[in-house]
Amino acid sequence: MNRRKLRQAMSPWITAGGFFAVWEVACLAFDIPQSILPSPTDSVKAGIEFWPVILSASMQTLYTTLVGFFIALVVGVALGALVGSSQAMYRATNPLLIGFNSVPKVAMVPVLVMWFGIGSVPAILTAFLTAFFPILANVATGIATLEPELADVLRSLGAKRGVILRKVGLPRALPYLFASLKVAISLAFVGSVIAEMVASDGGIGYLLLTASSSFRVPLVFAALLVVGVLGILMYVIADLIERRSTRWATRGGGSL
Amino acid sequence: MVNTLPPTPEEPASGGQRPFVELTDVSLTYGDFGEGLLALKDFNLSVGQGEFCALVGPSGCGKSTTLKLVSGLRQPDAGGVIVAGKEVSKPLKIVGMAFQxxxxxxxxxxxxxxxxxxxxxxxxxxxxxxxxxxxxxxxxxxxxxxxxxxxxxxxxxxxxxxxxxxxxxxxxxxxxxDLLLLDEPFGALDAFTREDLWDTVKALWEERKFTTLLITHDLTESVYMAETVHVLSARPGRVIHSQRIPAHLRRTREDRFSPAFADTVHRLRQHVGHAQENPS
Incomplete structure (x- = not known):
């Protein structure tokens, strides 16, 4: 029993370790040049060599990502509650929202740069734009899928809209919200990095661009690894918050 | 032994008490599109103050619709719904509701x-x-x-x-x-749990005598629980038969196995059978 638990706890590490081992061995075995695919050790070496650059770049990206994400959280929950609590609102806004969501966010970056210039603002706004739609859609779904019988009970008690939203709608939407946060935080990263690649003077995206244009491929991979690790970190934080606050949704057991 | 009321619910249903719930010539059509679904037509029902009454009938005959009308969650297209002496025009706050x-x-x-x-x-x-x-x-x-x-x-x-x-x-x-509306609350339970709950609800009702409308598919349940059982026709629904169930028929669990009890259930079954055969 204990062995099984240990194995379960170790399995993600083993999988990740295996992935990097295969990568390393493949690079060695097929003698792949560093300029095409550097091995993990080469990438880590580059990472250590350039750590001050990578650190400041990742801090910049983390900053734009988190700011964009929190704006997305606030706007997404507010609009989601609005859209989800009324059929009419849902019908009226849905096509427009889907349209907005379908526009590739990278296409918005030049516009944002035109408005706000090069710097953190376009990255923050791109992160916000990519992350907010899943939050909105999930919160709206969570609120709109209230059981009709329960709605009847509440209405017959003379419940006002605001009270229903506070007592039932929002708590009910919480698991949906957290499911979306895990997606949204990753999307916010994507948004930030893309914006930095198109128009910025800092951040991981900018580092990726400059490193690849000067053919420092190991540095590119080091930066990519950092983005991946940061993504996992954010996901884990979102997951922890979720487990604490919506234990009832997983019936007290663990999730995923 | 069992007095069968004529299907004219105008006369007080429960021992001369004034009606607490009264639906008069109610009609309701579902759906806003051209071909609406006529759920109720010329529906009349009267429930006395503190009375326990059951609505039985073929599925889709408008039983749940009746509860929505009584609770004020829906307004009828025609006819009047009066609860506690007042015309119902918005959701009532004096009701409790439980569902399947x-x-x-x-x-x-x-x-x-x-x-x-x-x-x-x-x-x-x-x-x-x-x-x-x-x-x-x-x-x-x-x-x-x-x-x-x-x-x-x-x-x-x-x-x-x-x-x-x-x-x-x-x-x-x-x-x-003051008014308890039960929409098949025992429907999804196993037989033994259901019997326990029957007694629980009965005991609560005996104590407080809130007016109760129970919707059910189970005739045994309706006869055991209710003072009056109303049989509804197939859609569009209306009351085609009302029957008082004397208290001595349904005092204890054992009473459910008496011949008189079985006889009553049987007769109600026949009325439901008619309702299924002849949609009005």
């Missing part, structure tokens, strides 16, 4: 689920925090009666289906409604 699905909130304990109406309904809402201790005491007394005392701080998903349904019943009664 217990619809409990999974993030609240049983106790907090039962307290929900008090946090919402108006005279209690404003003072809820101050009077919480008193409300909890009342909820616990109710729990005690329905056999839930030990599970007050459990979450709904930790309870069996029967227990959840008990919690749902308590939630429908905590604000001491």
């Amino acid at each position: 699905n217990p619809t409990l909130l999974p993030w609240r304990t049983s106790l907090d689920n039962v307290l929900l109406p008090l946090e919402i309904v108006d005279p209690h809402r404003r003072r809820f925090r101050k009077e919480r201790a008193r409300h909890v005491e009342r909820a616990m007394a109710l729990f005690d009666k329905v056999g839930l005392k030990d599970v007050a701080d459990r979450f709904p998903w930790q309870l069996s289906g029967g227990m959840q349904q008990r919690v749902s019943l308590c939630r429908s009664l905590i604000h001491e409604p």
Whole structure:
């Protein structure tokens, strides 16, 4: 029993370790040049060599990502509650929202740069734009899928809209919200990095661009690894918050 | 032995008491599009103050619609709905409702689920925090009666289906409604749990005598629980037969196995059979 638990706890590490081992061995075995695919050790070496650059770049990206994400959280929950609590609102806004969501966010970056210039603002706004739609859609779904019988009970008690939203709608939407946060935080990263690649003077995206244009491929991979690790970190934080606050949704057991 | 009332619900249904719920020539069509679904037509029903009455009938005959009309969640297209002497024009606050699905909130304990109406309904809402201790005491007394005392701080998903349904019943009664509307609350339970709950609800009703409308598919249930059973026709629904069930027929569990009880159920069955064959 204990062995099984240990194995379960170790399995993600083993999988990740295996992935990097295969990568390393493949690079060695097929003698792949560093300029095409550097091995993990080469990438880590580059990472250590350039750590001050990578650190400041990742801090910049983390900053734009988190700011964009929190704006997305606030706007997404507010609009989601609005859209989800009324059929009419849902019908009226849905096509427009889907349209907005379908526009590739990278296409918005030049516009944002035109408005706000090069710097953190376009990255923050791109992160916000990519992350907010899943939050909105999930919160709206969570609120709109209230059981009709329960709605009847509440209405017959003379419940006002605001009270229903506070007592039932929002708590009910919480698991949906957290499911979306895990997606949204990753999307916010994507948004930030893309914006930095198109128009910025800092951040991981900018580092990726400059490193690849000067053919420092190991540095590119080091930066990519950092983005991946940061993504996992954010996901884990979102997951922890979720487990604490919506234990009832997983019936007290663990999730995923 | 069993007096069959003519299907004219105008006359007081329950021992000369004034009607508490009265539906007169009610019609209702579902759907806003051209071909609406006629759910009720020329529907008449009268329920006395404190009476326990059951509505039975073929599925889709408008039983649930009737409850929506009585509770004011829907307005009729034609005809009048009067509850407690007033024309119903908006959702009534004096009703408690329970459904086949217990619809409990999974993030609240049983106790907090039962307290929900008090946090919402108006005279209690404003003072809820101050009077919480008193409300909890009342909820616990109710729990005690329905056999839930030990599970007050459990979450709904930790309870069996029967227990959840008990919690749902308590939630429908905590604000001491004058009118209890039950939409097949025993429908999804196993036979033994269902029998237990029959007695629980009966005991609660005996104690407080709130006017009760029970919708059910189960004729045994209707005869055992209700003072009056109304048989509805197939859609569009209306009452085609009303029958008083004498109290001596249904005093204990054992009574359900008496020939007179079986006879009554049988006769009701025949009326439901007619309803299925001849949609009006």
